[in-house]
Amino acid sequence: MDIPDVVKAIQSRDEALTIVIGNQKGGVGKTTNTYLIAYTLAKMGIHTLVADLDPQANATKTLMLTKSQQEDAVYSIKKTLMVGVQEKDLTDLPVKIMDNLDLIPSYIDFQDFTKYLYQNTNNEYEETHLLEPLFNPLKKKYDVILLDVPPFSIEITRNAVIFSDFALISLQTHDDSLSGAEEYVNTLSKLQQEYQLDIEVIGILPMLHDARNGVDQTIIQSAKDEFGEENVFTNIVTQMARIKRFPINGITDKDRFDKRVLDKYQQVTDELLSRIGLFIDDKEAK
Structure with a gap:
């Protein structure tokens, strides 16, 4: 299935295809991957929702800055996720x-x-399924929902996994990140078995910690050995200084440095869609 066909298949679903982006460790690029993949999907015409489930709210800050850049105005948030949870309505x-x-x-x-x-x-x-009924109405309004979860809250992670179709694992190339990926896969496996979930690991997306350090390639090879080469993205996010600017200024598309980042995430998103297409093909074959 080529990418335009995958896009059509996603858009024709009755409910949003939901992807949780995670790793049990912090500082591994989960939030960066969430908002840049979401931005790319939106540019491709896919109606996308980012649900920021992290109290640090870094995805919220970056995307609200992006909104301000787009509309040349400053905006404030009127109602937070926690208030929505307490009111039992996120719509x-x-x-x-x-x-x-x-x-x-x-x-x-x-x-x-x-x-x-x-x-x-x-x-x-009830503990693991508290968020699911709150997100169900939203699933009917979007093509894709991306969930950004905090690294150290097993309660939020479990709730997010319960209503997700896929898990994308963010892997920054250092030892802690690899062990965090292993712990995350174990958590997914336990929840799959306990609740007969249909969630699949869509892949592991490497982000280079230090491109000049041979440790990076060692960690990537270790991930391939551990999870299977076919489960590690062929597109690797290299170090780019402009990525560090987006949380300060919002996502911009103004110069060649912006375009270098956005081009890379177009490649990453294309591979993500191709991987989704393989699962769609497999389900249709069954």
């Missing part, structure tokens, strides 16, 4: 960032999610 939360790209904003108050979870559930099933 009025999405903020339009640009054409085809919306955001469910997070804020520091989402650090209270775990306390709220245990105070408002009676068993483990």
Whole structure:
């Protein structure tokens, strides 16, 4: 299935294809991958929602800055994800960032999610399924939902995995990130078995920690040995200084440095869609 056909297949679904982007360790590029893949999907005409499930709210900050860049105005968030969870309604939360790209904003108050979870559930099933019914109405409004989850909250991770179709694992090339990927896959496997989930690992996306250091290639090879070469993206996100500017200024497309980053993420997103196409083909064959 070629990419235009995958796009059509995604757009023709009754519910959004939902992808959780994760790793049990922090600082491995999860948030960067989330908003740049989302931005690319939106540019391709795919109606995309980013749900920022991280109390640090870095995806929220970057995308709200992107909105300000697009519209030359400053915006504030009227309602956060945690308030939506408490009200048991997320449908009025999405903020339009640009054409085809919306955001469910997070804020520091989402650090209270775990306390709220245990105070408002009676068993483990309810604990892991609290967010699913809140996202179900949103699934009917979008083509793709990308979930940005924090590294150290197993409660948020479990809730996100429950209603996701795919998991994309972000791997920055250092040892902690690889062990975090292994822990994340183990978490997915346990949840799959316990709740008979249909979630699949769509792949592992490497981001170079230091392109001049031979350790990077060693970590990538270790990931291929551990998870299978076919499960590691062939497109690797190299170090680019402009990526570090986006959280300060928002995502821009003004010069060759911007375009270098956006071209790379077009390649990454194309590979992501190709991998999704393989799963669609496999399901249709069954």
